[in-house]
Amino acid sequence: xxxxxxxxxxxxxxxxxxxxxxxxxxxxxxxxxxxxxxxxxxxxxxxxxxxxxxxxxxxxxxxxxxxxxxxxxxxxxxxxxxxxxxxxxxxxxxxxxxxxxxxxxxxxxxxxxxxxxxxxxxxxxxxxxxxxxxxxxxxxxxxxxxxxxxxxxxxxxxxxxxxxxxxxxxxxxxxxxxxxxxxxxxxxxxxxxxxxxxxxxxxxxxxxxxxxxxxxxxxxxxxxxxxxxxxxxxxxxxxxxxxxxxxxxxxxxxxxxxxxxxxxxxxxxxxxxxxxxxxxx
Amino acid sequence: xxxxxxxxxxxxxxxxxxxxxxxxxxxxxxxxxxxxxxxxxxxxxxxxxxxxxxxxxxxxxxxxxxxxxxxxxxxxxxxxxxxxxxxxxxxxxxxxxxxxxxxxxxxxxxxxxxxxxxxxxxxxxxxxxxxxxxxxxxxxxxxxxxxxxxxxxxxxxxxxxxxxxxxxxxxxxxxxxxxxxxxxxxxxxxxxxxxxxxxxxxxxxxxxxxxxxxxxxxxxxxxxxxxxxxxxxxxxxxxxxxxxxxxxxxxxxxxxxxxxxxxxxxxxxxxxxxxxxxxxxxxxxxxxxxxxxxxxxxxxxxxxxxxxxxxx
Numbered sequence: 009x010x011x012x013x014x015x016x017x018x019x020x021x022x023x024x025x026x027x028x029x030x031x032x033x034x035x036x037x038x039x040x041x042x043x044x045x046x047x048x049x050x051x052x053x054x055x056x057x058x059x060x061x062x063x064x065x066x067x068x069x070x071x072x073x074x075x076x077x078x079x080x081x082x083x084x085x086x087x088x089x090x091x092x093x094x095x096x097x098x099x100x101x102x103x104x105x106x107x108x109x110x111x112x113x114x115x116x117x118x119x120x121x122x123x124x125x126x127x128x129x130x131x132x133x134x135x136x137x138x139x140x141x142x143x144x145x146x147x148x149x150x151x152x153x154x155x156x157x158x159x160x161x162x163x164x165x166x167x168x169x170x171x172x173x174x175x176x177x178x179x180x181x182x183x184x185x186x187x188x189x190x191x192x193x194x195x196x197x198x199x200x201x202x203x204x205x206x207x208x209x210x211x212x213x214x215x216x217x218x219x220x221x222x223x224x225x226x227x228x229x230x231x232x233x234x235x236x237x238x239x240x241x242x243x244x245x246x247x248x249x250x251x252x253x254x255x256x257x258x259x260x261x262x263x264x265x266x267x268x269x270x271x272x273x274x275x276x277x278x279x280x281x282x283x284x285x286x287x288x289x
Numbered sequence: 290x291x292x293x294x295x296x297x298x299x300x301x302x303x304x305x306x307x308x309x310x311x312x313x314x315x316x317x318x319x320x321x322x323x324x325x326x327x328x329x330x331x332x333x334x335x336x337x338x339x340x341x342x343x344x345x346x347x348x349x350x351x352x353x354x355x356x357x358x359x360x361x362x363x364x365x366x367x368x369x370x371x372x373x374x375x376x377x378x379x380x381x382x383x384x385x386x387x388x389x390x391x392x393x394x395x396x397x398x399x400x401x402x403x404x405x406x407x408x409x410x411x412x413x414x415x416x417x418x419x420x421x422x423x424x425x426x427x428x429x430x431x432x433x434x435x436x437x438x439x440x441x442x443x444x445x446x447x448x449x450x451x452x453x454x455x456x457x458x459x460x461x462x463x464x465x466x467x468x469x470x471x472x473x474x475x476x477x478x479x480x481x482x483x484x485x486x487x488x489x490x491x492x493x494x495x496x497x498x499x500x501x502x503x504x505x506x507x508x509x510x511x512x513x514x515x516x517x518x519x520x521x522x523x524x525x526x527x528x529x530x531x532x533x534x535x536x537x538x539x540x541x542x543x544x545x546x547x548x549x550x551x552x553x554x555x556x557x558x559x560x561x562x563x564x565x566x567x568x569x570x571x572x573x574x575x576x577x578x579x580x581x582x583x584x585x586x587x588x589x590x591x592x593x594x595x596x597x598x599x600x601x
């Protein structure tokens with residue numbers, strides 16, 4: 009990745025974060041914390057990694073992305089909108105009664121959404137089914153799924169991991185957003201999922217641990233995944249919940265709460281400052 | 290009805306899958322370590338590359354099937370009714386029903402005729418659970434011929450389908466190649482005094498009951514209602530208009546199944562006296578299937594008794 013490319017990604021990620029803030033503010037509800045922690049990954053996936061076509065969202069040969077932690081729909085929607093799947097101006101209609109932007113991803117209403125998710129633990133199984141189905145039909149398309157570190161407390165996740173390794177799904181990448189917080193507090197205190205990397209390794213994954221806010225590391229991990237044969241890859245990324253909005257960072261309270269008008273203004277001001285600096289204004 | 294051939298509808302399921310699989314490359318089958326019991330092994334033997342064992346992990350299997358459906362395959366996901374409709378209910382609702390994916394659920398070992406395994410495996414709630422999911426087709430075949438026709442119809446139908454098959458061998462009452470259409474009931478015998486609306490293995494019992502009732506001068510109509518959802522409301526209303534009295538009979542709880550579906554239609558559109566025959570809000574227990582069915586009143590004798598009482 010050239011420095012210019014990296015800067016472009018950082019700029020996009022900042023815009024995606026603004027989209028998350030605008031969407032949850034407009035909805036007066038939703039999940040900004042985990043959307044912001046995964047914003048860099050959303051950005052890299054939709055602007056660099058995924059072979060997708062915003063003009064033809066259901067194109068058969070596309071790579072698939074399943075947001076297993078479906079409550080962070082604002083992050084996915086913001087990335088999709090900025091990638092051109094639908095107007096960015098629609099983001100603040102999130103969760104409104106007449107909006108197609110449902111509170112959790114709906115594959116039948118939102119262009120670019122590959123699977124309806126929201127009930128934790130199910131998305132990864134669906135991603136396994138997609139990878140299995142694509143492999144069975146000799147497709148070269150790849151499947152990516154993003155899980156929360158709280159989500160992996162769901163038993164079904166481990167059923168899915170077993171199946172992914174059993175069927176040697178080297179076209180599948182499982183990403184765990186390890187921001188360390190869930191609704192009730194620290195994941196380690198609520199019901200510790202640690203060691204996450206060790207567990208995934210024991211379940212038959214090729215594993216990579218990265219800083220989820222570092223585009224060089226994100227790129228290296230996703231490229232490495234493409235070289236792995238005969239087993240799925242898991243990327244465990246350490247992140248900061250609420251990343252880039254000062255009052256939200258590392259606060260479990262911002263898991264599922266929308267910013268009010270003043271908080272919205274402050275967040276947008278902070279993100280605008282980052283954006284201006286990136287753009288050299 | 291003497292000396293009729295008996296076949297378990299789970300056998301019909303395996304046979305129908307293998308036959309359809311030969312015609313359609315995109316048909317795949319998933320099982321959860323029960324291929325021998327659900328009879329998907331019949332398909333597996335013919336098409337090993339298209340049979341995916343998911344191990345004892347039904348929740349995952351249901352969602353894997355959903356994922357496969359998004360890639361253009363037509364998955365039939367199979368396990369016992371207890372685990373398909375029961376354990377994996379929420380996976381069926383959220384990952385198949387809500388996105389309206391083209392997954393077929395072939396659930397075997399429905400009802401108390403599971404027998405010796407006892408209550409833990411005797412699912413009498415699956416119609417109720419599956420009926421509540423918007424867009425879900427729910428079916429229960431009366432015999433081998435109807436079961437095979439339902440599998441074919443399910444493949445041809447775009448959208449989620451749940452079919453319940455039985456473990457025990459049941460009499461074959463249809464001619465080979467009898468027509469079947471999703472959402473259409475079938476009048477097996479016309480009548481004027483009482484209409485018996487049944488499905489699954491109770492359909493045969495209803496036919497036998499009608500013969501018995503005829504001896505006492507009671508002219509019973511018999512309807513085989515293979516599709517519970519969408520229900521053939523027109524036929525239910527026609528039966529009510531003709532007979533003025535309805536009996537429903539199913540190997541399912543009286544709560545939430547065919548009986549309640551029929552009652553809902555009638556109470557809103559044509560209030561008619563109804564007696565529901567089914568499992569009466571209780572769990573089953575171990576025993577031979579035939580003895581259990583008698584003990585729980587899922588028999589021609591009990592239908593006759595109820596009909597006579599209604600026709601007094």
